[in-house]
Amino acid sequence: MKVIPTALVLYKCTEFYHPEDEKGILWCDPGIGINWPVKNPHLSDGQLGRELMNQGFRWKHHLLGFSHKELDITRHSRVESIVKTSRPDLIINAAAFTRVDEAETEVDLAFRVNRDGPEILAKTCSYYDIPLIQISTDYVFDGVKNAEYVETDPVNPINVYGKSKSEGEQVVRTHLKQHIILRTSWLYGAYGNNFVKTMLRLAREKQSISVVADQHGCPTSAADLAEAVFTIAGLLKKGFWGTYHYCGKGITNWFCFAEAIFKAVRESGEKLSPQVRPVSSDSYPTKARRPVYSALNCERIRARFGISTKPWQESLKIVVKRILSCHFFDDLMK
Numbered sequence: 001m002k003v004i005p006t007a008l009v010l011y012k013c014t015e016f017y018h019p020e021d022e023k024g025i026l027w028c029d030p031g032i033g034i035n036w037p038v039k040n041p042h043l044s045d046g047q048l049g050r051e052l053m054n055q056g057f058r059w060k061h062h063l064l065g066f067s068h069k070e071l072d073i074t075r076h077s078r079v080e081s082i083v084k085t086s087r088p089d090l091i092i093n094a095a096a097f098t099r100v101d102e103a104e105t106e107v108d109l110a111f112r113v114n115r116d117g118p119e120i121l122a123k124t125c126s127y128y129d130i131p132l133i134q135i136s137t138d139y140v141f142d143g144v145k146n147a148e149y150v151e152t153d154p155v156n157p158i159n160v161y162g163k164s165k166s167e168g169e170q171v172v173r174t175h176l177k178q179h180i181i182l183r184t185s186w187l188y189g190a191y192g193n194n195f196v197k198t199m200l201r202l203a204r205e206k207q208s209i210s211v212v213a214d215q216h217g218c219p220t221s222a223a224d225l226a227e228a229v230f231t232i233a234g235l236l237k238k239g240f241w242g243t244y245h246y247c248g249k250g251i252t253n254w255f256c257f258a259e260a261i262f263k264a265v266r267e268s269g270e271k272l273s274p275q276v277r278p279v280s281s282d283s284y285p286t287k288a289r290r291p292v293y294s295a296l297n298c299e300r301i302r303a304r305f306g307i308s309t310k311p312w313q314e315s316l317k318i319v320v321k322r323i324l325s326c327h328f329f330d331d332l333m334k
């Protein structure tokens with residue numbers, strides 16, 4: 001292997017594929033002369049999926065991650081064949097149709113991915129006696145409680161995405177005893193599309209950004225959520241099946257979240273200071289209605305699994321730093 005003085009080689013040669021490094025050098029490039037340890041890298045594409053794949057290595061789990069292209073969870077035969085051949089100890093479903101506004105018009109697709117997919121997974125898990133961790137959302141609630149939602153509060157989704165996820169929860173409960181339904185909220189991270197990256201992109205294009213200030217919730221770092229998932233995975237033997245909430249600690253609104261993003265950017269030494277203006281949801285109409293208050297109470301997951309939540313501002317600083325320090329910032333912004 002020859003490396004010129006200016007070369008940047010980012011690939012980590014462990015036994016797991018690191019999607020974060022895939023742009024460093026070409027995967028499996030025979031010219032580099034490395035004995036590539038993994039023959040067929042499996043990637044998982046979503047925000048949470050990628051964090052799980054990154055962290056699994058640290059938790060010493062052998063993970064098989066699948067991108068949408070590699071595994072469509074709505075295809076029963078494909079799910080069945082992968083489970084039959086790989087016989088996993090646990091399945092974590094991080095796949096979902098998450099485009100909340102688009103779901104209003106792509107109703108069939110949203111229900112296929114968010115309800116029928118989990119049903120197929122749950123039935124397959126039941127047949128092979130495998131536990132399932134199904135990720136769900138604060139948007140199963142209508143937001144009128146005006147206090148933190150606990151797991152036993154009745155669901156009443158007000159948009160198609162929330163309805164499809166709520167039905168996804170229900171089919172998992174119906175078909176599989178060994179399940180964990182983990183609801184989270186306002187997810188963001190270094191990968192995929194999310195509010196933090198939208199704000200960073202807008203700040204590069206505009207001097208002033210309007211952000212709604214009358215919807216309240218709890219921002220959650222995908223990396224923190226992945227950690228919670230692995231903690232639960234390590235404690236499944238306790239048999240604490242059921243529904244749990246996990247989100248960042250503290251309640252905010254999208255406007256304050258945006259302000260905190262730019263504060264974290266400035267603290268990282270970057271100059272990005274757009275004017276952020278608070279607006280009401282009425283002045284920013286969207287296809288899907290959103291709950292005005294969807295904060296989740298996370299006491300149950302703390303009591304059963306010892307998982308404490310982290311202040312959302314602290315996690316935000318870590319994620320912003322991670323995004324800004326990435327050599328492939330522009331790629332991450334896509």
Ligand SMILES: NC(=O)c1ccc[n+]([C@@H]2O[C@H](COP(=O)([O-])OP(=O)(O)OC[C@H]3O[C@@H](n4cnc5c(N)ncnc54)[C@H](OP(=O)(O)O)[C@@H]3O)[C@@H](O)[C@H]2O)c1
Binds near residue numbers: 047068071098117137
């Ligand atoms: N994002 C949030 O703010 C938020 C908030 C609360 C809860 N959650 C929940 O948290 C979980 C993870 O969300 P996320 O933000 O990581 O989502 P994400 O970034 O949108 O990733 C979802 C992944 O699922 C894939 N997918 C879609 N349809 C699929 C199918 N039929 N088969 C297999 N894969 C499929 C998507 O691929 P394509 O992109 O190719 O379609 C994408 O890679 C989801 O259950 C979500 O409902 C998210």
